[in-house]
Amino acid sequence: MTLAEGIRRHGFRKWYERQLLKSHAHLVFTFLCLVGVFAALESMRGTLGWSERVEAIGTTVLCAAAGVWALRRYLQLLQRAELAAHQAECPQCKAYGRLDLLQSDATGERVTVRCRGCSHGWRMEI
Ligand SMILES: [Zn+2]
Numbered sequence: 001m002t003l004a005e006g007i008r009r010h011g012f013r014k015w016y017e018r019q020l021l022k023s024h025a026h027l028v029f030t031f032l033c034l035v036g037v038f039a040a041l042e043s044m045r046g047t048l049g050w051s052e053r054v055e056a057i058g059t060t061v062l063c064a065a066a067g068v069w070a071l072r073r074y075l076q077l078l079q080r081a082e083l084a085a086h087q088a089e090c091p092q093c094k095a096y097g098r099l100d101l102l103q104s105d106a107t108g109e110r111v112t113v114r115c116r117g118c119s120h121g122w123r124m125e126i
Contacts, residue, residue: 002108003084003126007101012088012113016081016097023077026070033067083126092120 006015040059047053088097092115099113102121110125 002104003080003124004101004104004108004111007099007111007113012084012099013097016085016088019077019081019084023074023081026074026077030067030070030074033063033070036063037067080126084124087122087124087126090115090118090120091122093118 001009001015001018003015006012006018009015010018037060040056040063043059044053044056047056085097088099089095090099095115095117098116100116102112102114104111110123112121112123114121
């Protein structure tokens with residue numbers, strides 16, 4: 001969901017909250033993948049057969065790849081949310097996150113917003 005869509009549908013604060021929840025869900029998934037990596041490595045200790053080892057190595061690689069993807073996604077989502085949050089304060093009256101969407105570009109990541117308190121307009125870009 002782009003910044004413009006998020007502000008239009010939910011308002012800035014709800015969009016920001018959802019971005020944080022989504023990013024931290026990816027962090028939890030990263031942790032679960034790490035548990036999967038250690039469990040697969042632990043299962044290799046007692047096995048002698050090559051097919052069991054191949055299966056454990058495959059599981060390890062799969063969990064590690066999913067964990068790296070989830071960690072990257074966590075950092076991307078968190079960075080976007082924080083970048084937007086730093087621009088969500090009205091430059092004139094310092095109200096935080098109380099804004100309405102006026103217009104956005106085609107990507108939806110550059111928006112012009114207006115403060116609900118003092119009607120001052122400014123641009124946000126993530
Ligand atoms: Zn204002």
